[in-house]
Amino acid sequence: MSTLKAVRGTRDLLPPETALWNRIEATARAVFARYNFGEIRTPVFEDTTLFARGVGEETDIVSKEMYTWEDRARAQSEKTQSLTLRPENTAGVVRAYIEHKLGETGQLQKLYYIGPQFRRERPQKGRYRQFSQIGAEVIGPQSSGSESPLRDAEVLEMLATLLDELGIHGWVLELNSVGSSTDRARYNEVLRTALQSVVSGMCADCQRRAETNPLRVLDCKVPEDQPIIDTLPKIADSLDEESKKHFAAVTAALDAAGVPYTRNHRLVRGLDYYTRTTFEFTHSGLGAQNALLGGGRYDGLSEAIGGPKAPGIGFAMGEDRLVLTLQALQSETESKADAFIAPLGESVNPAALALARELRRQGLSVEIGDGSFRLKKSFEAADKTARRIVILGEDELQSGILTVKTFASGIQTKVPRAELAAFLAKPAAE
Numbered sequence: 001m002s003t004l005k006a007v008r009g010t011r012d013l014l015p016p017e018t019a020l021w022n023r024i025e026a027t028a029r030a031v032f033a034r035y036n037f038g039e040i041r042t043p044v045f046e047d048t049t050l051f052a053r054g055v056g057e058e059t060d061i062v063s064k065e066m067y068t069w070e071d072r073a074r075a076q077s078e079k080t081q082s083l084t085l086r087p088e089n090t091a092g093v094v095r096a097y098i099e100h101k102l103g104e105t106g107q108l109q110k111l112y113y114i115g116p117q118f119r120r121e122r123p124q125k126g127r128y129r130q131f132s133q134i135g136a137e138v139i140g141p142q143s144s145g146s147e148s149p150l151r152d153a154e155v156l157e158m159l160a161t162l163l164d165e166l167g168i169h170g171w172v173l174e175l176n177s178v179g180s181s182t183d184r185a186r187y188n189e190v191l192r193t194a195l196q197s198v199v200s201g202m203c204a205d206c207q208r209r210a211e212t213n214p215l216r217v218l219d220c221k222v223p224e225d226q227p228i229i230d231t232l233p234k235i236a237d238s239l240d241e242e243s244k245k246h247f248a249a250v251t252a253a254l255d256a257a258g259v260p261y262t263r264n265h266r267l268v269r270g271l272d273y274y275t276r277t278t279f280e281f282t283h284s285g286l287g288a289q290n291a292l293l294g295g296g297r298y299d300g301l302s303e304a305i306g307g308p309k310a311p312g313i314g315f316a317m318g319e320d321r322l323v324l325t326l327q328a329l330q331s332e333t334e335s336k337a338d339a340f341i342a343p344l345g346e347s348v349n350p351a352a353l354a355l356a357r358e359l360r361r362q363g364l365s366v367e368i369g370d371g372s373f374r375l376k377k378s379f380e381a382a383d384k385t386a387r388r389i390v391i392l393g394e395d396e397l398q399s400g401i402l403t404v405k406t407f408a409s410g411i412q413t414k415v416p417r418a419e420l421a422a423f424l425a426k427p428a429a430e
């Protein structure tokens with residue numbers, strides 16, 4: 001008899017890895033509590049219509065990736081119903097918001113969730129058919145301030161804090177605005193026209209998208225298509241004044257809070273409910289599936305599924321990808337030396353050896369560069385072999401204060417020589 005295995009695209013999580021999952025979830029819950037979010041748990045399956053109307057019939061998720069079945073009637077009183085394992089949780093949360101009349105409280109609803117989602121995608125590293133999301137939604141009637149750009153900025157600032165507290169350094173926040181639904185419809189037409197003259201040279205998927213949903217051409221990953229896509233009109237030029245003002249207010253608040261971001265004009269996201277702000281946090285350590293999380297505003301979603309007007313914004317993080325990133329960062333730091341000493345000039349070489357001896361005697365692993373190295377070369381060599389670089393020049397020798405840079409955080413610190421060993425022994429995330 002052939003042995004039974006977990007279904008393709010699903011997997012078992014075993015100790016010790018599960019400890020990391022628990023740590024991530026505990027950190028997320030603690031951060032959400034500080035921002036006054038409460039937990040919501042919705043069913044893992046819903047009426048198929050919810051996703052068709054909410055996420056959009058034309059999207060890859062709904063048209064190709066859902067696990068859908070006809071649930072047979074068990075009694076005369078029951079009807080056969082098409083059900084779907086949730087491919088994402090935003091539509092379910094908004095359905096619950098409508099069903100439980102949460103808008104009638106007049107309060108902004110701040111809800112978070114942690115749980116499995118299901119998409120029939122081609123499995124690869126970081127992409128599974130059952131995966132877990134940690135997400136949150138901020139939704140409410142307009143009078144609760146749900147449409148304010150401050151909500152967008154606060155959600156993004158919370159995410160920056162959460163990733164930092166998880167120890168995920170090196171994330172990049174990519175930000176864009178897809179405008180109102182009218183702006184998007186206008187842009188779709190602009191794109192359709194622009195694509196007419198170039199689409200014959202593009203991949204088969206793009207040729208189909210140019211007909212059905214031109215916006216999706218911007219998601220194309222085929223390398224040969226990229227130069228063509230770069231020449232297409234940008235959605236920023238199709239935004240109305242209100243959407244431009246909203247976006248400017250989001251970025252101004254992020255600037256004030258010191259949250260770095262880059263504008264990505266192509267970030268239109270693969271779900272149809274988005275309006276105005278869209279974003280992703282990416283990490284280079286993930287490879288092809290580099291999105292740690294994605295989200296955006298969805299001011300028309302509640303109405304699209306039969307509810308009252310209830311603007312909202314939210315995100316979902318791929319928990320599997322958080323785990324992968326943390327594992328990669330950990331193994332990178334574990335296999336590296338504690339410090340790389342960079343002598344500035346050959347005359348400092350002997351002092352570098354003396355310092356290395358001092359530190360090695362205290363149990364630290366240390367590499368030494370060479371005073372003939374230019375500073376840039378020292379930094380490159382150090383980044384490959386050690387968690388931190390210690391700069392040692394004549395000034396440092398005289399003053400006894402050394403400059404240390406921690407690569408994981410990018411932070412540069414002045415450390416008195418007597419405290420150097422203790423400093424270098426600390427985890428590199430600090």
Ligand code: HAM
Nearest residue numbers: 088090127128131291292293294295296314315316318
């Ligand atoms: P999404 O971009 O489809 O957005 O998914 C969010 C995150 O879930 C992705 O960035 C990725 O980390 C993770 N993810 C998606 N598919 C997979 C997969 N097959 N395997 C592993 N991880 C995956 C949403 O789901 C929206 N509901 C986000 C949102 C909330 N927008 C507003 N509110």
